[in-house]
Structure formats: C-alpha cells, structure tokens
Amino acid sequence: MLRHLTPAALGRIGGGGRRTSVLRRLSVAAVALTAAVAATVIPALPAHAAAFKVLVFSKTAAFRHDAISVGIQAIRDLGSSNDFTVDATEDSSVFNTSNLAQYKAVVFLSTTGDVLNDTQQSAFQTYVDGGGGYVGVHAASDTEYNWSYYGQLMGAWFNSHPAIQQATVRNEDRAHAATSHLGATWSRTDEWYNFRTNPRSNVRVLQSLDESSYSGGGMGDHPITWCHPQSSGRAFYTGLGHTQESYSDSNFRTLLLGGIRYAAKATNADCRPETGYTALYNGSTTGWSQAGPGSFTNSAATLTSQGGMGMLWYSAKEFRSYSLKLDWRLTGDSNSGVIVGFPATGDPNTALNTGHEVQIDATDSSDKTTGAVYGFKAADTTARDAALNPPGQWNTYELLVEGERLQVFLNGTKINDFTNTDSARSLQQGYIGIQNHGSGDVAAFRNVRIKELTTVTPTPTPTPTPTPTPTANTSALRGTASGRCLDVSGASQANGAAVNIWDCNGRSNQQWTSTASGELRVYGGKCLDVNGGGTANGTAVLIWDCNGQNNQKWRLNSDNSITAVGSGKCLDVSGNGTANGTKVQIWTCLGANNQKWTRG
Incomplete structure (x- = not known):
C-alpha cells in the first residue's frame, strides 16, 4: 500500500548539463484496517494511523x-x-x-x-x-x-x-x-x-x-x-x-x-475546465519530427522517450501566444523537458540555446528542477511540491506563453512566472518540442494540446507589483442588504480563496480596485473571479491571478448592482444572507438588495 507523499525538490538537468543526484527517501505506509457499519458511523480501529x-x-x-x-x-x-x-x-x-x-x-x-x-x-x-x-x-x-x-x-x-x-x-x-x-x-x-x-x-x-x-x-x-x-x-x-x-x-x-x-488531496490533477484546445498529439505523430539521436516510441496514444540527447518537435507550425498543455510521467530519477520558442532546427542543442526549456526531472539544483525555466528561473518550490505527483504518476503542465512572459502551471497550480530578457532568445514566436535526454532517462507524454490566444495579457515587469495605495477607485464594496463588506475569507491570498461578506474593517482583503478593463482587483494582482468561467446560477465567486478573461470582468451599474461580463448575472449574496461568512455567487439579476453594493 502506497501513501502519497509530497516529494522533495524535483527537477531536471537541461540540454547538455550534468546531473547532480540527490538521495531522497520514500516512506512506505503500512496497511490500514477499517471497520464501519452502513447505518451508523462507528470509528474504524486501524492497526496504525492511516493517511x-x-x-x-x-x-x-x-x-x-x-x-x-x-x-x-x-x-x-x-x-x-x-x-x-x-x-x-x-x-x-x-x-x-x-x-x-x-x-x-x-x-x-x-x-x-x-x-x-x-x-x-x-x-x-x-x-x-x-x-x-x-x-x-x-x-x-x-x-x-x-x-x-x-x-x-x-x-x-x-x-x-x-x-x-x-x-x-x-x-x-x-x-x-x-x-x-x-x-x-x-x-x-x-x-x-x-x-x-x-x-x-x-x-x-x-x-x-x-x-x-x-x-x-x-x-x-x-x-x-x-x-x-x-x-x-x-x-x-x-x-x-x-x-x-x-x-x-x-x-x-x-x-x-x-x-x-x-x-482527499492524496494525488493532484488539473481539474480546471478546459475548452478550445487542438490536439497536437493524441496518438498520431503527423506533423512531428525527430531532431538528434534517440527517439520516442508511440503506443497506446503515449510517447515514451528512449536514448538521446534528442528532441521530438512539432514542425508543422510555429506558435506565438498560446496555452500549451501536456501530460507527462517520469520513471524514477529520469530527465526530460519541454522546449518552447525556438526556430526551426534539426539540432536539439540549437533549440536549447535559442529557446527556453521547462524542466522535468526528479532531482537537481533549484534552477534545474521540475518547473524551472532551465538556467534562468527556479520554480516556486513550495507551490511545486504541493502540486506534484511523484515519479510513476502522471502530471499535467500548462505553459502559458504571452509575449515574452512564460507562466508554468503544474496540475492546475502556478509554479513559475518568467519574463524573458535575453536578447538572443524570444518567446514571441517559435516551435515546441519534448526532450529525450539520454539512455536510462524514460519520460512519457500524452495528450499534447494547444489553444492559440488572440488576446494577450501585457508582459509584467519582472519585479512584483506592490499592493496599491487606496485611491478614488480603490475602496470597500458594502452590501446594501447586510451592511457588510465584500471580503476575501481569512485574508487568504491563495488562488481559489472564497469571497464572502464580513464586518467592514478597512483591511486589504476588503479593498477592491476597479480597473479600466473591468477587473475588480484585491492585493494588487488577484482578481474577483467566477469559478471556472461558470455561467449557472449559484456559481461561486473567488479570487485568482488576474488573467484578462471574461470571468474576471465586471460592470458596475448605476443601480448599484455588479454584473459578471461572462454570464450577464449579478454579484449576489447567497440565500439573501446577512451573516458574517455568507458566500457570494452569481445569480440572475433580480434588483434585490442582496445584489446591490456601494463604495466606501
């Protein structure tokens, strides 16, 4: 029986680098005995503390x-x-x-x-x-x-x-x-x-x-x-x-x-809604070319690396701004990566020297571990380790390329945000590839798909933007029915944190900035977000990294209602509640006071 464990720092060596092995210990969980009766809860009596x-x-x-x-x-x-x-x-x-x-x-x-x-x-x-x-x-x-x-x-x-x-x-x-x-x-x-x-x-x-x-x-x-x-x-x-x-x-x-x-959060997956992607590989290698030594076997809609150091690249088309998703799995302490933004080439080393590689490797130094942009920027290791499934299990990458900005998501969690400033490289146009690193390095890939973007989020400055000082368009949003303020639960700054109403206190988790593009921002870089881009009555409202999508855009109306652009529905206090902690959602606009908000 295997207990899921958060792995140690994962990573990989890029192109022609040398691997520095780090010994990691894996715990093995023992057997849990359970006892329960269907009609009434009776606590189980395990032989040891189960996971x-x-x-x-x-x-x-x-x-x-x-x-x-x-x-x-x-x-x-x-x-x-x-x-x-x-x-x-x-x-x-x-x-x-x-x-x-x-x-x-x-x-x-x-x-x-x-x-x-x-x-x-x-x-x-x-x-x-x-x-x-x-x-x-x-x-x-x-x-x-x-x-x-x-x-x-x-x-x-x-x-x-x-x-x-x-x-x-x-x-x-x-x-x-x-x-x-x-x-x-x-x-x-x-x-x-x-x-x-x-x-x-x-x-x-x-x-x-x-x-x-x-x-x-x-x-x-x-x-x-x-x-x-x-x-x-x-x-x-x-x-x-x-x-x-x-x-x-x-x-x-x-x-x-x-x-x-x-x-139960014993394993991770990217369960965000997904529409509009085009398959680049889901069993057929049409449009793909092998560069350098080694190859990939193609069986059961799965590409598996062997030998190298080479690269399988999608030579049929260059891409500019896009969301690239793919599923990957390592065998043991293997070594691979995803290479983006390189010109057409039959030489994998040229691709590594002119593009950027997002790492996949079980152990290495911080700028060469899983989620790192090889040699340029380490991943957020805390976020990465919490989101990562260990070798032998599948993981999903999203590489979001917008101009010279590359964001890396692992199983739906953002783990890296990199802006290219190297004049010898550019992310604004190029090809994509997957690496077969060498003998003994076995990496498998499935379901490579892409969504080309027409609207590009402006590339941010490399340094974090501080929380803005309150101005005329930064203030609390007070619910008319309750008199309480729109509030990020527990003052959390995590993606997915719930939004509710709470006694107005003037703190940063109740200060909302309306932007020219229609966002309602909190903490500077988080946006009021309709969960999963949903449009149904009752869809939760939360906070998420601002991304420019319609589920993060709102209209502040003259009748004091706030309308979600993506659905046309109103920001609504659930169940017409007035108590601290009552969640907010979207709902058909009714003109009721639980859908009205005032500044200050």
Whole structure:
C-alpha cells in the first residue's frame, strides 16, 4: 500500500548539463484496517494511523439502488489496500462541522432525494469550501434538487436514462488518477445517465459517452465523469456505478479510488475546465519530427522517450501566444523537458540555446528542477511540491506563453512566472518540442494540446507589483442588504480563496480596485473571479491571478448592482444572507438588495 507523499525538490538537468543526484527517501505506509457499519458511523480501529479518513454517505429519500451495500464494501476494500479508513452512514446528523472535520473526503454513494436539512447543508458547504473533498457516485446526481450549491458542487443533475446496456466510454483525460489506467476508449455495461445540463464549461471532463454506441443518449456531447476545484476543496463525480457488478470490476474500482484520492488531496490533477484546445498529439505523430539521436516510441496514444540527447518537435507550425498543455510521467530519477520558442532546427542543442526549456526531472539544483525555466528561473518550490505527483504518476503542465512572459502551471497550480530578457532568445514566436535526454532517462507524454490566444495579457515587469495605495477607485464594496463588506475569507491570498461578506474593517482583503478593463482587483494582482468561467446560477465567486478573461470582468451599474461580463448575472449574496461568512455567487439579476453594493 502506497501513501502519497509530497516529494522533495524535483527537477531536471537541461540540454547538455550534468546531473547532480540527490538521495531522497520514500516512506512506505503500512496497511490500514477499517471497520464501519452502513447505518451508523462507528470509528474504524486501524492497526496504525492511516493517511486519511473517508466518510461514505448512502442515505436515500427516493429510489434505492441495490448496489449500495456492495459499493460500501468496495470502498472499504480500497481503503484497506490504499492506506485510508472508511466510515459509512445513512445518518444525516453526522453532517456537522466538528464531525466532518475528521474526514478528507465524503462520498455520496447513490444517494437520492432530499437527504440533508438546511443546517446540515450549511455544514457540508463550509466543509468543502474550506478544503474538504466531495465524491459523487451514480445517483448522487439524483439528489438535493432544491439546493443550488449542491448542483454546482456535483456538476449536473440527473434527467433520465435508457435501459442498462453496453456503451463506449471515451477517456478524454488519461492523466487523472481515476482514468490514467484506461485506454482511449472503454466498453462497459451500465445505466447511462442523461443530465439536465452539460457541465463541460464548469468542470474538467474526464470521460464522455459515444452516443452512437448505444440507444437512448440525448445530449450529443455527453460527459459522464468529471472533476473540478470547489473554492478550497475538490469535487469528483462519475455517472458510472449502477450495477452490483461494477464494484467488482477492477477498472471501475481503480476509477473510484482515483476519484477518492483526488478529492482527499492524496494525488493532484488539473481539474480546471478546459475548452478550445487542438490536439497536437493524441496518438498520431503527423506533423512531428525527430531532431538528434534517440527517439520516442508511440503506443497506446503515449510517447515514451528512449536514448538521446534528442528532441521530438512539432514542425508543422510555429506558435506565438498560446496555452500549451501536456501530460507527462517520469520513471524514477529520469530527465526530460519541454522546449518552447525556438526556430526551426534539426539540432536539439540549437533549440536549447535559442529557446527556453521547462524542466522535468526528479532531482537537481533549484534552477534545474521540475518547473524551472532551465538556467534562468527556479520554480516556486513550495507551490511545486504541493502540486506534484511523484515519479510513476502522471502530471499535467500548462505553459502559458504571452509575449515574452512564460507562466508554468503544474496540475492546475502556478509554479513559475518568467519574463524573458535575453536578447538572443524570444518567446514571441517559435516551435515546441519534448526532450529525450539520454539512455536510462524514460519520460512519457500524452495528450499534447494547444489553444492559440488572440488576446494577450501585457508582459509584467519582472519585479512584483506592490499592493496599491487606496485611491478614488480603490475602496470597500458594502452590501446594501447586510451592511457588510465584500471580503476575501481569512485574508487568504491563495488562488481559489472564497469571497464572502464580513464586518467592514478597512483591511486589504476588503479593498477592491476597479480597473479600466473591468477587473475588480484585491492585493494588487488577484482578481474577483467566477469559478471556472461558470455561467449557472449559484456559481461561486473567488479570487485568482488576474488573467484578462471574461470571468474576471465586471460592470458596475448605476443601480448599484455588479454584473459578471461572462454570464450577464449579478454579484449576489447567497440565500439573501446577512451573516458574517455568507458566500457570494452569481445569480440572475433580480434588483434585490442582496445584489446591490456601494463604495466606501
């Protein structure tokens, strides 16, 4: 049994450098024994302290699935084999702040109907937004229809289903721990849900259905498994799991395990919504050329390096401003990297000397570790280590190139922000490549995709911009209904920090600057942000690094309402609440006082 551990500094040596090996110790966790009863929570009695605890909740107020009991046992078995303990219950009174605090994730296992009262709902919302995990399985989407927050958390509510039958599942994301073990498609038998809405714009879709492979699909684009960050917490949902046989299927059990581990923050993934990308590699190497010695094998839509030192580069097109995403995995202390911004060349060393390499390596010096721009700028190692999956597991990079600015995101977390000032190099136009470093260095890549950008965020100065002194357009935003101020929860400056209302106190986490481009900035560099670019009523509002996108733009209206540009909906205090800590969201503009704000 493997306990997830935050790895030591990861990195790699670039082009022709020498590796400096650093010995790292990996801990091995022991077996956790679990004991739980479905009807009532009974604390498990592990033989040692397990890595984390999970609560399985299976209360039903409508249809009851006969697979619930075997599902509970399957999750217990997964816990015993993977170092987490499991409590199971159908008693909704356990949804209180003190009890939920002991769990890293809560699994809604084919719950149906209205299963939590208002007080329990509030406790669960506080738990997830404060960093807890949610896992929904199958009929979890047939639950709590009158609770808007749950609809946002779960992603999309159930609408209908045809008869149980075989269908083809497309595995769109093969880096997530829930799906990395699967091929491009998966043929299986289940009860295939149609949903009331398509969640794709608000979640990262991991799996979708090929509606031509079965009868009764009614969505066209048909997501079936997905994940997304939820304020400081995480959410995972799969529509699979109707049948008892599902829970003895090793592929489904691995999917379920990956979802639980993601929600519990025992493994990481980029679960931000993703649309508009074009595949450069997803099985076909058309348009790619090998430079230098060595090569990549191409099997099961996976490129695996061998020999070197060479480079496989996409020679079909140069790119200017873009978001490049790719999934990568190392074997042991291997060495590779992603090279961007170089001119056409058959010499990998020329590419390294004229472009910039973003490192992938398990150990090295700080400016040559994973996430570093090789030889130029080290990664934020604290952020990197928190976001990183260790060798043997998949990770996802996003390289965001805008002018001479290169931002590096690892599993959805920004770990580097570099501005090129070397006159011999330029990021403003060039090719992209992946490195095969040498004999014994084995790196694998999947799903290389790109989104070309038409709007470019101005390149910042290399030094941080200080928090501005309050001016005429910097002030508090006071809610008309509550008299309380728009407030970043806990004065956090982390991406994804929740925004709520709180007693006005004049502190920096309540000072909002309106910019000419329509942003509402706090702390100088963070923007008021609609989570995942969502447009649905109840979508959370939080803070995130300013990026110029429409989900960070707002209109301050003459009636004192504030409208989100991306959705046309109003900045709204949830549930018309007035208490400290009440979350804000977007909602259809109603002219109500909980949607009105005044300066000062």
